[in-house]
Amino acid sequence: MQKNVTSDKSMITRVMTRDGSAMLVVINSTEIVKKAADIHRLSHTMTAVLGRALTATSMMGSLLKDKSHSLTLQLKGDGPGGSVVCVSDYSGNVRGHVQNPQTDLPPNAYGKIDVGGAVGNGNLYVIKDLGLNEPYVGLSPIVSGEIAEDITEYYASSEQTPSVCALGVRVSEQHKCFAAGGFLLQLMPGADESVITKLEDNIRNIKSVSQLIADGFSGDEIAREVLSGIEYDIFDYIDVEYKCTCSREKYEGALLSLGATELSELAQDPRGIETVCHFCNSKYNFSSEELQSMVMYLNNKKQ
Numbered sequence: 001m002q003k004n005v006t007s008d009k010s011m012i013t014r015v016m017t018r019d020g021s022a023m024l025v026v027i028n029s030t031e032i033v034k035k036a037a038d039i040h041r042l043s044h045t046m047t048a049v050l051g052r053a054l055t056a057t058s059m060m061g062s063l064l065k066d067k068s069h070s071l072t073l074q075l076k077g078d079g080p081g082g083s084v085v086c087v088s089d090y091s092g093n094v095r096g097h098v099q100n101p102q103t104d105l106p107p108n109a110y111g112k113i114d115v116g117g118a119v120g121n122g123n124l125y126v127i128k129d130l131g132l133n134e135p136y137v138g139l140s141p142i143v144s145g146e147i148a149e150d151i152t153e154y155y156a157s158s159e160q161t162p163s164v165c166a167l168g169v170r171v172s173e174q175h176k177c178f179a180a181g182g183f184l185l186q187l188m189p190g191a192d193e194s195v196i197t198k199l200e201d202n203i204r205n206i207k208s209v210s211q212l213i214a215d216g217f218s219g220d221e222i223a224r225e226v227l228s229g230i231e232y233d234i235f236d237y238i239d240v241e242y243k244c245t246c247s248r249e250k251y252e253g254a255l256l257s258l259g260a261t262e263l264s265e266l267a268q269d270p271r272g273i274e275t276v277c278h279f280c281n282s283k284y285n286f287s288s289e290e291l292q293s294m295v296m297y298l299n300n301k302k303q
């Protein structure tokens with residue numbers, strides 16, 4: 001079973017070892033990162049920062065169990081890139097936002113894009129909305145700011161799940177992303193020791209995931225590298241994309257939640273107001289008349 005990535009979609013491949021010791025999610029997220037870079041006009045450095053975060057969030061989101069669930073990854077570091085927020089639905093469709101999209105740093109000591117420098121020190125938060133009254137909030141300190149290591153640390157310390165996360169984003173001189181992807185490997189409870197040793201060997205010897213994607217490796221081929229010498233089954237492929245969930249109705253709801261007093265102040269401006277979605281830059285305009293009728297609606301509801 002082999003599936004090629006269609007031109008405008010990214011793709012997740014989900015794999016399980018035959019003995020149930022480990023689960024592997026692989027993503028080619030090149031199209032997601034390209035779209036994010038376009039929407040936010042990301043610098044070279046921030047394409048890698050948001051690109052890696054979106055790649056991780058999509059894989060983490062694809063592990064959610066129900067259609068109504070969503071997962072938010074927040075990196076709140078003190079680096080010049082500012083905070084990073086990404087949200088995934090249960091099938092891995094993502095959207096994201098960075099505080100300072102134009103921040104650009106010189107390469108780090110290894111000649112690589114300085115993702116860790118842009119993110120800085122602070123905390124990583126994972127918020128899962130599982131349709132309960134309170135969302136689940138997990139947190140771990142940012143270890144390196146390189147994001148993959150931080151996700152690995154998060155799963156170990158906050159969810160007690162031994163994991164290996166690898167992320168890579170390649171950006172050309174023209175600030176265009178030409179390869180992005182990653183994998184997330186998780187051990188299941190009671191994982192077989194010999195499988196663990198084999199996985200550790202494979203991970204140690206594998207090329208970087210961005211190199212594999214740049215070399216044209218498919219999800220299947222990356223799984224073959226990570227799980228070399230281990231029997232496994234590919235159980236599905238999911239098309240994923242950069243996708244926002246905003247709508248005029250959602251903004252209308254947000255405006256109504258401001259309350260009658262604040263809304264009537266906004267309605268004073270004859271030009272009305274323009275709201276802008278910070279995930280996709282969609283603009284929604286509300287005229288002064290519309291705002292006034294929303295105030296009337298709220299006042300009527302009160303009586």
Ligand SMILES: [Zn+2]
Pocket residue numbers: 244245246247277278279280281282
């Ligand atoms: Zn939007």
